[in-house]
Amino acid sequence: MKKIFLILFIMAGFLPAQTFIVKKVKGDVKAQIGVSEKWQPVKKGEMLKSETTLLANKNSSVVLVFGKEKFRIKNSAIVSLKDIKRLTTDDLLLALAMENLIDVPQKKKKNINKFPNTAVYGSEINGKTKAVIDENDFGIMRLNGAKQLAESGYVESAIIEATSTYRKYPDTKPLSNFRIYFADLLVKKNLYDEALSEYKKINELKLDKKEKSHVEGQMTFLKKKLLK
Amino acid sequence: MKILFSIIIFITLVFSSVVFSQSSFGLGGIWSMNKTANTLLNSIESNPSNFSKLKDWGIELSYGGEFAKTTTTNLYLLSLSKRIGHSNFSLRYTPGYQKDFVFSSGESVTFNDSSTQTLNSKFSYKEIFGFGYSYQVTDKLSFGFTARLFNQEFNNEVVDPVFSDSLFFNLKTETEKADFWKADFGINFSPVENISLSVASINLIDINSKTDIASNSAYEIRRPKGALLGASISPIKQISFNFLYETTQSFMAGIDGKFDLPAGSIGFSATLLHDKYQSPYIAGILPAISYQSDVFGITLSGVKYFRNKNTTQSFSVFEKEGIRNILNNRYSYDKAVLTITFRLNTIAEEKAKILNIKMVQEIFPALEDNYLDKPFALGKIVNKTDNKIRIKPSSKIVGFNSDIIYSPTVLINAHDTVEVPFYTIVSDTYSNKQSKVSYADFYISTRNNETDDKLQKPILINKINAWDGKVIHLKEFIKKDQYYIMKYAKEVLSNNKSKLDTIVYSLSAFYKAKILFNNLVKKFVYVADPNATSDFVQFPKQTIDLRGGDCDDLSVLYSAVLESVGIQTALIDYKPDKGLGHVNLLFNTELSPQRAIWITDNDSKYFIRKNKRGEDQVWIAIETTSLTNFMKAWELGTEKFNNDAINKLGLAKGRVEIIDVQ
Numbered sequence: 004m005k006k007i008f009l010i011l012f013i014m015a016g017f018l019p020a021q022t023f024i025v026k027k028v029k030g031d032v033k034a035q036i037g038v039s040e041k042w043q044p045v046k047k048g049e050m051l052k053s054e055t056t057l058l059a060n061k062n063s064s065v066v067l068v069f070g071k072e073k074f075r076i077k078n079s080a081i082v083s084l085k086d087i088k089r090l091t092t093d094d095l096l097l098a099l100a101m102e103n104l105i106d107v108p109q110k111k112k113k114n115i116n117k118f119p120n121t122a123v124y125g126s127e128i129n130g131k132t133k134a135v136i137d138e139n140d141f142g143i144m145r146l147n148g149a150k151q152l153a154e155s156g157y158v159e160s161a162i163i164e165a166t167s168t169y170r171k172y173p174d175t176k177p178l179s180n181f182r183i184y185f186a187d188l189l190v191k192k193n194l195y196d197e198a199l200s201e202y203k204k205i206n207e208l209k210l211d212k213k214e215k216s217h218v219e220g221q222m223t224f225l226k227k228k229l230l231k
Numbered sequence: 232m233k234i235l236f237s238i239i240i241f242i243t244l245v246f247s248s249v250v251f252s253q254s255s256f257g258l259g260g261i262w263s264m265n266k267t268a269n270t271l272l273n274s275i276e277s278n279p280s281n282f283s284k285l286k287d288w289g290i291e292l293s294y295g296g297e298f299a300k301t302t303t304t305n306l307y308l309l310s311l312s313k314r315i316g317h318s319n320f321s322l323r324y325t326p327g328y329q330k331d332f333v334f335s336s337g338e339s340v341t342f343n344d345s346s347t348q349t350l351n352s353k354f355s356y357k358e359i360f361g362f363g364y365s366y367q368v369t370d371k372l373s374f375g376f377t378a379r380l381f382n383q384e385f386n387n388e389v390v391d392p393v394f395s396d397s398l399f400f401n402l403k404t405e406t407e408k409a410d411f412w413k414a415d416f417g418i419n420f421s422p423v424e425n426i427s428l429s430v431a432s433i434n435l436i437d438i439n440s441k442t443d444i445a446s447n448s449a450y451e452i453r454r455p456k457g458a459l460l461g462a463s464i465s466p467i468k469q470i471s472f473n474f475l476y477e478t479t480q481s482f483m484a485g486i487d488g489k490f491d492l493p494a495g496s497i498g499f500s501a502t503l504l505h506d507k508y509q510s511p512y513i514a515g516i517l518p519a520i521s522y523q524s525d526v527f528g529i530t531l532s533g534v535k536y537f538r539n540k541n542t543t544q545s546f547s548v549f550e551k552e553g554i555r556n557i558l559n560n561r562y563s564y565d566k567a568v569l570t571i572t573f574r575l576n577t578i579a580e581e582k583a584k585i586l587n588i589k590m591v592q593e594i595f596p597a598l599e600d601n602y603l604d605k606p607f608a609l610g611k612i613v614n615k616t617d618n619k620i621r622i623k624p625s626s627k628i629v630g631f632n633s634d635i636i637y638s639p640t641v642l643i644n645a646h647d648t649v650e651v652p653f654y655t656i657v658s659d660t661y662s663n664k665q666s667k668v669s670y671a672d673f674y675i676s677t678r679n680n681e682t683d684d685k686l687q688k689p690i691l692i693n694k695i696n697a698w699d700g701k702v703i704h705l706k707e708f709i710k711k712d713q714y715y716i717m718k719y720a721k722e723v724l725s726n727n728k729s730k731l732d733t734i735v736y737s738l739s740a741f742y743k744a745k746i747l748f749n750n751l752v753k754k755f756v757y758v759a760d761p762n763a764t765s766d767f768v769q770f771p772k773q774t775i776d777l778r779g780g781d782c783d784d785l786s787v788l789y790s791a792v793l794e795s796v797g798i799q800t801a802l803i804d805y806k807p808d809k810g811l812g813h814v815n816l817l818f819n820t821e822l823s824p825q826r827a828i829w830i831t832d833n834d835s836k837y838f839i840r841k842n843k844r845g846e847d848q849v850w851i852a853i854e855t856t857s858l859t860n861f862m863k864a865w866e867l868g869t870e871k872f873n874n875d876a877i878n879k880l881g882l883a884k885g886r887v888e889i890i891d892v893q
Contacts, residue, residue, distance in 0.1 A: 038866040040832050056835070083835070085878060097883035104882045106841040107801075107891055141834070170839040173824050173847060 023067040023074075023084055025049040030063025032076075056083045058144065074155055079140070080147035083164070087152065090159035092192055098163045099197060102170070142172025146181045153188055162188055179208050183217060190221060199225040262473065262487050262500055276558075278377075278417075278429075283319045283365065285312050288575035295327065295533070295568030305329075307568055319375070321363040328358035330557045334546055340390050340402060348402065350388040354450055356557050357382040371421045378414040380440075381557075385409075385447035407444040409451060413437045417459070425465040433457035433477060453553045468617070473502070481506050485517070491618070495524030500532075508552055509561045511537055528572035535565050582677045583622050585686045586611040586648065590671075594631065594692045595699050597768070598707045599657040606638070606652030608688070612675055614643040620677050626653045628671045631692050633658060635674070651675070666693045698768040698783070702804035702814055703890050705768065708787045709794065712772040717795040719775065723750045724796065740798050741820040741830050741851075747792050748853070748861040755779045757856050785855035786814045790892055793818050803852065804888040805875055815854050815868055817889065822849040836869045 025047055033042040037054045045057065045065060057076050059065055064077035069087070076082045090098075145168040153161035165185040169176050176182070182205045189198035202222045210218060283289075289312035296304040307327030313320045336350040358381050365375025385407045390400045417431030434454040444451070457478045465471040469490055475483045485502030500519040505512060519532035544561065554560040592607040614620050624638045638654045653673060671690045674682045698704060724731065727746045734742050756779040769777065769784040771791040780788065790800040799819035806812050817838070820830060827837050827849045837849045852868030853861075872887075881887035 035833055038833055038836055038869050042832070056833075094880060097880045101877070101880065101883040105838060105889065107799075107843055109843060109845075141828075145834075170847065171824055171827070171834050171837075 021053045021069055021084070021088070023051045023053070023055070023069045023087075025051065025065060026068045026073070027064075027066040029065070031060040032063050032065040033058045033060075051084060053085045053087075056081060076148060076151060078147070079144050080151055081141070081144040082148035082152065086160040086164050087155075087157060088160060089157065090163075092159065092194070095159040095162060095192065096194070096197075098159075099166065102166060142168055142175040143178070145172065146175055146178070150181070150184065153185075158188055158192060161185070162192075177208050179205060179210050179214050182208070183214060186221070190225070195225050195228050199229065262471075262498070276556075278431075283312060283314070283321070285314050285319060285574065286576050288313055288573075289321075290573040290575070291323075291570060292572075293327070293568050293570040295566055297564045297566050299564045308570075317367040319363075319365045319367070321377075322360070323362070324360045325358045328557050330356045330554065330560070330562070332549070332562070334549075336388070338390075340400060350390065350402075352388065353386040354447075355382075355384040355386075356452055356554065357384075358557055372419070374416070374418045376414055376416045378412055378436075381411050381413070381452060383409045383411075383444075383451055385444065385450060387447075407447050408441060409439065409444045409448075410441040411437060411439045411454075413454060427463045429459070429461035431459040431461075433459055433479075449550060450553060452557070453555045455555075479507055483517075495522060497522055504534075504559075506559065506561075508555070509536075509538065513537060523572070526574050526576065528570075528574070530570040530572070531567070532570065533565065533567035534559070534563070536563065540564070581683045582614065582616050582620050583643065583675050583683045584613050584615055585673060585675055585684045586613055588653075588673050588686055588688050590688060590690055593699070594628065594655070594657075594690060595697050595704070596631075596657050596661045596663070596693065596695050597698065597711070597770075598704050599710075600707060601704060602655045602657060604654075606654050607690075608653040608671065608673065610651045610653060610673060610675070610686075611648055612641070612643065612651045613648040614646055617645050619644050622651070622675050622677055622683070624651050624653055625674045625676070626655060626671055627674075628655060628669055628690060628692065630667070630669045631658070631661065632656070662695050663692070664694050664696070666691065666697065668692075693766075696767050696769060696773075698766055700766065702783075702802050702812075702888070705783055705787055705790075705802055705814065706890070706892050708768050708770055709791045709892055711770045712791070713795065716771050716791045719751075720747060720792045720795045723747055726750070735829075737822060737826060738820075738829060740818075741822065743796055744793055744798055744818055744820075744853075745861040747796070748789065748864060751775075751792060752785060752789050752855060752858065752864075755785065755858055757781065757785070757858055782856050783814045785858075786816050789816055789853065789855045794892055800892045801850070802890045802892065803872060803876070804890060805871070805881075806886050806888070813871075815852065815856070815871065817850045817852050817868075817872075820849045820851060823847065824849060835873055836865065838872070 025045055028045055028047050032045040034045045034049075034051060035042050035056045035058070036052070042058065045051075051057070051067070057065060057067075058081045059076045059078065061079045064075060067074045067076070067084070067087075074082075074087055146165060149161045149164040149168065152158075152164060162185055165181065182201070186198055186201040186205060189195075189201060199222060202218050202225065206215075206218050206222065289310075291308065291310045291312075292306070293308040294304070295307050296302050305327040308323055308325050310321060310323035312322075332354045334352045334354070336352060339347045339349045341347045358379055361377060361379035363375060363377035365373050367373040387405045387407075389403060389405055391403050393399050393401050413434050414436040415432045416435060417429060419427060419429045421427040434456050437454050437456075459475060459477050461473070461475045463471050463473045470486065470488045473483075473485045473487060481504075483502050483504045485500055487498060487500035489496050489498045498519075498521040500517070500521070502517040502519075503513050504515050504517065506514045509515075515534050515536040515538075517532065517534050519530055521528060521530035521532075538561075549562075552561075554562070558566075588608050588610045590608050592602070592605065594607060595601070608626070610624065612622060612624070614622075619642060621640050621642050623640045625635045626632075626638070627635045632655060636655050638652060641649060641651050643649050668689055669692050670687050672685060672687050674685045676682050698708070724743060724746060727750070730746070731739065731742060755774070758777075758779040759781050768787060769780050771788045774780045774784045774788040786802060790802065793800050798821075801817040803815050803817055804812065805814070817840075819840070819842075820837075822829065824839050824847050827834065830849075830851075831837060837851050839847045840850045842848050851865055852872040853864045854867035854871060855864065857864040857867045875881045876887040879886070882889070
């Protein structure tokens with residue numbers, strides 16, 4: 004009978020949003036639902052909707068089951084469950100293009116100047132009191148989560164999440180190891196233009212010898228590819 | 232075209248069997264009918280159809296001399312022309328069109344004192360005046376007629392015997408006079424721009440108005456009927472070849488040229504004439520040089536005959552052939568004539584014409600700036616002149632513009648047609664609450680204060696609150712009531728001064744936005760558009776006064792309020808698949824991304840936008856129709872933006888658009 008209802012639901016187009024069931028929890032795992040400000044503990048057997056964001060602290064992990072698939076978030080990572088979905092390369096390109104569309108239109112480039120900050124700062128009472136999670140760690144945890152998405156095969160979602168994290172947590176931009184990891188994913192998806200643009204930015208960061216060699220090698224490879 | 236050729240063939244057939252002398256001779260030579268500046272110089276003789284491209288008044292005066300054994304000078308011609316609409320009238324007085332012949336009869340009388348006197352005869356031929364009328368049917372076709380009054384006077388000296396006590400003889404002069412009118416009709420046709428054709432009658436109507444001749448009828452001006460065929464061809468713009476053929480087998484062939492100067496034009500003409508009754512075959516040449524401006528012209532012209540001037544003719548030849556033309560006959564001498572022309576244009580010349588006006592926008596009075604850089608109408612304008620002209624387009628919408636609104640001037644090459652934009656300005660005081668159909672008057676002018684052409688078109692002027700449904704145009708509503716809104720917002724913030732004073736400066740934009748929402752927008756009620764359409768938007772003050780509105784009214788108000796205190800806003804246009812869309816708002820907290828944590832622990836509740844200086848700043852979305860409180864409106868705005876713009880890739884797919892107000 005349940006199966007019949009499910010089929011009817013699917014036929015009628017009323018399939019509910021993706022639901023994730025918490026299969027296993029280890030250590031400190033928290034959930035933030037939708038636009039809520041609160042982080043609440045996650046319990047085994049709990050059903051989570053796709054608008055939930057999960058945070059697994061250091062040495063902690065959570066296993067989610069959805070449909071026939073499993074997904075594990077572990078060790079200082081944050082993943083928004085809406086990102087656990089397969090996207091096409093076209094969707095990825097659109098999402099990357101959107102990063103520029105959201106900006107305030109640049110009317111005249113030559114007018115872009117770095118003005119000295121003349122703001123007068125007061126005592127930052129509210130700023131100090133509201134700090135719950137160090138934003139730098141939060142950004143790294145977002146990138147960790149993106150990496151775990153990629154490792155589980157959600158490469159497009161991972162790249163989008165990483166790009167978004169660089170914007171929201173600008174202190175993660177100099178983290179060359181993450182930047183190189185996600186740039187390499189762009190190469191794997193054959194997005195050579197986008198990858199070359201990203202490697203050029205990475206090349207301006209402080210890189211160790213190995214990273215420098217890798218980035219320059221990738222740039223040479225991409226330039227040759229793009230010339231063809 | 233077929234009709235014209237039929238007429239030409241008919242007239243040719245009727246008159247071709249008769250041989251006449253050259254009668255189309257005029258002292259100015261012949262000029263192309265296409266050369267408007269020289270039109271007045273085409274005398275009635277070579278232009279029986281009275282063809283003219285004169286714009287208004289024309290006055291012409293010709294003074295010249297004849298180079299016989301002694302040179303005599305005379306006022307040849309004084310003419311007046313006037314155009315009224317498509318009609319052209321001309322009148323000319325020709326005191327110099329006169330030829331006198333004095334013959335000796337061979338008889339003489341011996342008087343008592345033994346002196347003798349030879350008896351003479353003097354024949355005088357005069358053209359007194361003429362007039363013409365023509366009607367321009369189209370730019371290519373005109374027809375008309377001319378009529379001329381001639382006077383002939385024959386004076387013969389005779390000896391009259393007087394019988395008394397003794398017979399004596401009295402010497403006296405017997406005079407006979409004969410006046411006649413002759414009138415001719417003609418047609419001019421230009422099938423293409425560089426060809427003009429003409430056909431006219433010669434001596435078609437011949438009426439003797441006063442005839443008192445018995446013995447001298449043989450010496451009257453011969454006036455046989457005929458036809459005149461003319462053609463002008465301009466292989467290049469400046470040069471024309473002209474040909475006039477009379478069914479007399481006489482003809483004139485010439486070339487003329489016109490070269491434009493910065494002020495006016497220089498023209499030249501050289502015409503060869505062949506007259507059946509003159510020798511050699513090419514009897515003479517009529518050279519002419521002319522300067523013409525819009526109002527003034529001066530022409531030096533004349534005739535040079537090639538025959539030997541010392542040959543004499545017997546009276547019997549004169550008796551047999553007579554004369555057919557007062558100015559040009561085998562007894563004529565070389566002449567030179569100076570002609571001065573005045574054109575008095577009291578009517579502005581139409582240099583450009585409006586072919587069509589296409590209305591491209593209705594008028595939405597609230598969208599003031601929209602009409603400054605986007606035309607509300609496009610006009611197709613043609614340059615009717617041979618020169619590049621600069622036109623000044625302007626318009627006035629009846630009941631909307633108090634003055635004529637001038638649009639940018641446009642350069643148009645000779646005879647080109649271009650599309651010209653018409654812009655308008657919305658008056659600050661316009662406040663009509665009802666839509667209405669009005670009229671827009673469109674003008675084009677090439678000179679100051681003179682209109683070349685005008686056209687009127689109906690136009691819909693929407694009510695002051697009308698909106699065209701384009702979210703980008705809501706910006707115009709936001710700009711209204713600036714002073715009132717600024718005062719209102721400052722009053723609200725002033726009432727919350729103590730709270731704001733405790734807040735760190737970096738957070739002031741966020742908290743100001745929060746206070747303004749909670750003290751203003753949240754007090755209102757959501758009211759759907761009464762007509763369930765997107766064509767009505769309230770100005771910010773109206774929404775405050777009415778204490779309610781729909782999504783666009785409330786977004787406009789909240790944006791206006793935030794902008795009035797220096798907080799940047801952007802409208803979010805959620806485009807519908809069908810039906811009505813939705814509008815809400817993003818505002819700039821001016822926080823850097825690192826400080827976003829000061830306002831939220833949830834990083835999905837803000838969006839990073841690079842500002843014009845390339846700096847990343849935190850913006851948040853507000854659902855203005857959520858009239859609960861700021862935090863709830865923020866949550867709802869975030870959910871909507873995340874779902875439609877980000878997750879569904881609405882921004883990239885064009886389903887969602889961010890429209891910055893500044």
